[in-house]
Amino acid sequence: MTIFKFALKRSFSNTTNLIFLTLFPIACIFLPNGEDWPFLPYGYQYFGILILFVGIRLATIILEDREKGVVKRLAVAPISHFQYLSQNLLAYSVILILQCILVVFGGVLYGQELYQPGWLLFLFVSFSFASLAIALAWISIYRKKDVSFLVYMSLIFIVIILGGLMIPIEIFPDLLKRIAIIFPTFWLAEGLNWIVFGENILDFLLINGVLWLYTIIFIIIGSTRKIY
Amino acid sequence: MRVLSTIKFTVLRMVRNYIVLLLLLVVPILLITFFSYILSGVTTETGVPLRDENAMQMVLVFQLFGGSIVMYMIYNDLFTENKMRIYSLPFNQTMYAFSIMLCGAVYSILLGVILMVYAQLVLGVVWGNWVWTIYIISLMAILSIIVCLIFTFSVKKYKIAERLSEVYGVGFVLLAGFFFPMPENAFFDFFGTYGNPLTLSIGAVHEMDQSNLGEAWFQANILLGAIIILFMVMLILGRRRMG
Amino acid sequence: MTIASMQGVVKRYSSDIALDYVDLDIQEGEIIGLLGPNGAGKTTLIQTLTGMTPFERGKVELFGQSKNPFSIQNKERMGLVTQEITVFEELTARENLHFFAGVYGLKGEEKKRRVEEALEFVGLGDKGAKMPTKFSGGMKRRLNIACALTHQPRFLIMDEPTVGIDPQSRNYILETVKKLRENGTTILYTTHYMEEVQAIATRVVIMDQGQIIKEGTVEELIKTVQHEEKMKIDVTDADSVPINDLEKIAGVKKVVLSGSQITIISAVGSGNLDRILTLVKEYTGVLGIQADKPNLEDVFLTLTGKQLRDKGEE
Incomplete structure (x- = not known):
């Protein structure tokens, strides 16, 4: 588990990552409630955005290995590409899950109205996996980490808006409403709505199921390319 | 003025930076288009179509990030390994830095104007006062460049300067209350109004649209004052760093 | 005629001495091979000679001028090939040359002609429209050299211009340097490769710990260690x-x-x-x-020692 251990160490190694991984999630706990929308406090509506950014920041470490040629070195070491990738992803998943726990239970302790904290945590964890998988697929098409990060940030911002995470989907025109379902952010927003209003657990499982489906598809895309 | 001969190439280098074009032109075009669809028919309390209001805000928000290209080029040419070659050339390096700033400002303003033209021609957004809006865009572009250069000159690691420039952009959008309402106290009140270039610039355009010339000039002049003061700070820091 | 001269030049970086009373004269038409281990002071010497780094003591004279040696007029007569590849990646090879030619005051048809000549000179005549990002390491190095040639400098400083390239490109560059000398350019050439100095230098200067510890022709230097x-x-x-x-x-x-x-x-x-x-x-x-x-490498190792010099990189 050397790669796992060092992936954890490296994730916390620079200041920007440290802020993304610790301060920002804590800040989410304390953001206020909206008036009519969102139904959950702002920090919980926007935590999904943070998960997307954290996902790409973490996955960029793999890209950094590729950029610097470390992957080549590992290719000749007695370790498979699967081990390298899975241990990295495991480390990033642990970090993301811890973040989700921090935000959800921090909010409970702080006294935020989170309706169903347990299911909320489950939703955030599902979305974290999807975020990580998308980031992995994204970096697989790049060689330069700065370019990859900037382009991802600008595109993801549009996905966030089109998915209804920042603006309620109800006010979208019909066409955009229909298009929205292809974005993972739409399913997160739907999940957040379920946390507040949902009754039928099957709906919630479907939402999470779609997020898991995204995870599987993007993990496959992201892990098949092993550029040296 | 040997520096004049470099301007063409500075412009070429800026235009060929596709990431900047993506961030400062393509993304805002997509956002303005999207918002104009979902906001069509809605008006503000003062009767202005929300779509127009949003387009104006978007154009000004992206000006907060306009300094990034100048920051990158000045760092690349005068602080990295290129420094040795640039300093061996028979021209005034300070003038060269100013020429990059000038090109960057014009480029950033031009991108803002392209967004305005696009919003009007394609989406039907009505701009109250073109000249005034362009003036305010110019102030925002210049301010962003100066702030970015202050970061470049005052911290050792360029990566940190880059992050700070992002904090400047995103921070003032947050403080303006675009994402969620800010707490009500003196600090947030100040940085949500007269202490925030974004709210100042939006305010200046609003006031001019409503023919409140005095208030419009007042808000614009605060921006101008900030530019003058920060320009001097930039000069001092720049001299110390480049000296 | 003396093209460049340093007399008793001292330069410190806080407590470290980078140039320790350096005396050096470069005569017109020479190719000086400047050798020294990492951290010997070669780059500081170049920076001092081009006016990039101020020095504490001593005198630098360029083209006979000691009062204002780093004037614009003197800079116009000099060219610098940097150790790193310092070309603009967003500009084509030809545009890069036009940038530098313009800064050196060339205009119009003359500028165009000189740019094309420089491209031809380094063997990139048909690659002018390409971006340097598409170039191989050797081509980038040659473009890096061409950027310092459009204005036909009288004095050219080349700071390790052949780092990390294949033998063919290196050979081409060395031939280029010889041709430049034939055209009347005086050259200060720093490198780690002894065979390059042996092949092109008319005089060798060996530096260590901020001092010039030996200078002379290759043969003269070899004689000093030949027992x-x-x-x-x-x-x-x-x-x-x-x-x-x-x-x-x-x-x-x-x-x-x-x-x-x-x-x-x-x-x-x-x-x-x-x-x-x-x-x-x-x-x-x-x-x-x-x-x-014995060859130049033996001379170098005898003079500078065989121990590793990692202090500067700690």
């Missing part, structure tokens, strides 16, 4: 070799027989190669001879 000559002779019949007789020849210090090869170490300049060969041939057939003479 012994080693000769290896392959013979047909090793048993017949007259070892005792060989040892008696004046100047021969040692004779060792190993398999069918005799190794003979003798004092430098003893001139006894002929005597040894004649004697050996009387007793056995000779298959091959190999004479090892």
Whole structure:
């Protein structure tokens, strides 16, 4: 588990990552409630955005290995590409899950109205996996980490808006409403709505199921390319 | 003025930076288009179509990030390994830095104007006062460049300067209350109004649209004052760093 | 005519001394090979000579001017090829050259002509419209050189211009340097590759710890460290070799027989190669001879020591 251990160490190694991984999630706990929308406090509506950014920041470490040629070195070491990738992803998943726990239970302790904290945590964890998988697929098409990060940030911002995470989907025109379902952010927003209003657990499982489906598809895309 | 001969190439280098074009032109075009669809028919309390209001805000928000290209080029040419070659050339390096700033400002303003033209021609957004809006865009572009250069000159690691420039952009959008309402106290009140270039610039355009010339000039002049003061700070820091 | 001169130049970086009373004269038409281990002060010397770094003591003179040696006029007569590839990646090769030519004051048709000439000169005549990002390492290095040539400098400083490229490109660059000299350019050339200096330099300057510790032509420098000559002779019949007789020849210090090869170490300049060969041939057939003479690398290692110099990179 050397790669796992060092992936954890490296994730916390620079200041920007440290802020993304610790301060920002804590800040989410304390953001206020909206008036009519969102139904959950702002920090919980926007935590999904943070998960997307954290996902790409973490996955960029793999890209950094590729950029610097470390992957080549590992290719000749007695370790498979699967081990390298899975241990990295495991480390990033642990970090993301811890973040989700921090935000959800921090909010409970702080006294935020989170309706169903347990299911909320489950939703955030599902979305974290999807975020990580998308980031992995994204970096697989790049060689330069700065370019990859900037382009991802600008595109993801549009996905966030089109998915209804920042603006309620109800006010979208019909066409955009229909298009929205292809974005993972739409399913997160739907999940957040379920946390507040949902009754039928099957709906919630479907939402999470779609997020898991995204995870599987993007993990496959992201892990098949092993550029040296 | 040997520096004049470099301007063409500075412009070429800026235009060929596709990431900047993506961030400062393509993304805002997509956002303005999207918002104009979902906001069509809605008006503000003062009767202005929300779509127009949003387009104006978007154009000004992206000006907060306009300094990034100048920051990158000045760092690349005068602080990295290129420094040795640039300093061996028979021209005034300070003038060269100013020429990059000038090109960057014009480029950033031009991108803002392209967004305005696009919003009007394609989406039907009505701009109250073109000249005034362009003036305010110019102030925002210049301010962003100066702030970015202050970061470049005052911290050792360029990566940190880059992050700070992002904090400047995103921070003032947050403080303006675009994402969620800010707490009500003196600090947030100040940085949500007269202490925030974004709210100042939006305010200046609003006031001019409503023919409140005095208030419009007042808000614009605060921006101008900030530019003058920060320009001097930039000069001092720049001299110390480049000296 | 003296193109550049440094007299008693001292430069410190806090407590570290980078240039320690350096004296150097560069005459017109010379190719000076500047050698030194990492951290010896070569780059500081170049930065001082181009006016990039202020120095504490001493005098620098360029083109006979000591009052304002780094004037725009003097900079116009100089060119610098940097160690790193300092070209603009967003501009094509031709645009890069136009940028530098413009800064050096060239205009119009003359500028166009000089740019094309510089491209041809470095073998990139047909690659002008391409972006440097598409170039191989050797092509980038050649473009890096061309950027300093459009204004046809009288004095060209080349700071390790061949780092990390293939032998063909290196050879091309060395030929280019020789051609430049033939056209009247004076060159200061720093490198780690001894064979490059041996191939092109008219004078070698060796630096260490901020000081110039030796200078002269390659031959002169070799003579200063040459104490012994080693000769290896392959013979047909090793048993017949007259070892005792060989040892008696004046100047021969040692004779060792190993398999069918005799190794003979003798004092430098003893001139006894002929005597040894004649004697050996009387007793056995000779298959091959190999004479090892000290080279510039031996000079360099003798002068600067063989220990690793990692202090500067800590």
